[in-house]
Amino acid sequence: MPALYLTEADVRDLLDMEIALSAVEEAFRQLAQGRAQNEPRARVRGDRIMLHSMSASADYLGVVGWKCYTTTPRGARFLVGIYSSQTGELIALIEADYLGQLRTGAASGVATAILARPDSRVVGLFGSGAQARTQLQAVCHVRRIEQVEVYSRQVERCQIFADEMGELCRTRIVPVRSPNGVAADKDIVICATTAHTPLFEGHALSPGTHLNVIGSNHLNKTEIDVTTVHRADTIVCDSLAQCRIEAGDFVQALEEGAADWANMYELSEVLTGRAPGRSTAEQITLFKSVGLAIEDLALAARLLELARSRNVGQALPF
16 A cells, blocks of 8 residues: 655644644553653754655554654744554655644643633633644543633734634633733643743742643753742643753753752653642643654644545555
8 A cells, every 4th residue: 555645734624632732642542551752852053954754653553653843944844744653664755833732732722621620711822823723622522611812922813712712612711911810810820932941930820720830841941940840739741851952941950959850750650640740739840842753743643544434545656
């Protein structure tokens, strides 16, 4: 059977957040059981370009695969490749920008489902870009959100985001100009920006808040301050190994002794009950996501299944 090529349009037609949440949750469960493996991202720099590559295996799906993407001053381009574990043959090549947005949102959705208070209704959101959209979608899938306050440095785009996402998520979204105000008195706070320095002061957070912090996967970038990390009673990472080399949000807190890797847990462990999550309504919980290849592979495998069943995609000559 020839390999199948799927475009961005195919991905958007076939996938949605519900599918992504199911695929990503199962991927983390399988990680805990040793039936999946994730290899952290590696980066190679060229002249005005960087190549990022990451890979994973999923025995439970019978596939292995990679995601590679380039970043240049003109933007980023993403591809996912899937191989059959049985034959070693390439079985799919997928344009993966939207797929990556979905899987990142879904990981936060899975974390929110097990760490945020069940009665969470109000969200504070930093960011109005593509990642912020899927983050909010995922949270609204797992909690009955009644109001969202959103902050973005781009005022006009923030209003457009509020209008569009309010309709999509069927909730009230209000643009706010005070970063600390967005963080204060919230059940859930989402950080989905390209910021290099903290977005708000950690003392603004209320007891019981759950945070999804997903914008930084570089050691020289952080969306949260030391106070936020110090106040977090439970810190959960998508991957401790990958966060050690990419989570800039923890660098200063670790240097100052406000955090310790030994007191952080992996999402797969919390999801399967092998590590503690939230134990009281007053605890502040923090999920740090840097983005894993196993999430891409799990969702891409589900996409391939849907594409084959609906005769979508282009056959490649190999």
